[in-house]
Amino acid sequence: MAFVLIGLCAGFFSALFGVGGGIVIVPLLLLAVRWDLRVASATSLAAIGITAAAGVVTYVVHGEVRPLYAVLLGVPAAFGSFGGSALQQRLPVRTLSFLFAALLVVIAIRMLVQ
């Protein structure tokens, strides 16, 4: 049941502000369900995959996706994701938590000045 609520929050806020679901899902899994950061972020990625796939189908039907640009960013990002996952496995959770908090602060500031 908690996961349904987390999903609803993620979908709602991502549609409202154009933010990825991850910045909603990961904090909720950390603070509300009290999961470990590694498990929270990995599960968030899998959930985002489902949301993104559903979104892409809708947009492709409307002809709004630019596949070449998606390849330009998505392929390097896949390599980055490979490295990032390995790096996450090696960094202590404490360090990761501070880095993630910093990322949230940067996003929040960007939203405030936008």
Next chain:
Amino acid sequence: MTYVLGVVLGIVAGVCAGLFGVGGGILFVPTLTWLGLGQLHAEATSLLAIIPTVLVGVWRHGRYGNVRWRPAIVIGAASVGAAVGGAQLAESLPESILRKLFAVLLLLTAAQIAWRAHRRPA
């Protein structure tokens, strides 16, 4: 040159995805608008770019034993439903106020995550 920067930003977005479980859209969308796409095309294209990023991340994290599959499916499915409602509501709500409230909520969340990490023995 612009494309080189696009590739670099793509890698950075991917590293963030693997590290923090965010899809990468936070960086994809501004990069795509900067490359000349309109907001709508950028958001749509970002979703497609997220898919390979997430597939590789989930594959690696699955190997490390970090993924909880059933909760992931429940969260993902609920999120799809809510996104439809959110998109409709977005047009009828005072967006700038909501944006600021959400930003403040993010700051509080960041403080709480940092505080808990600080109290946790390394």
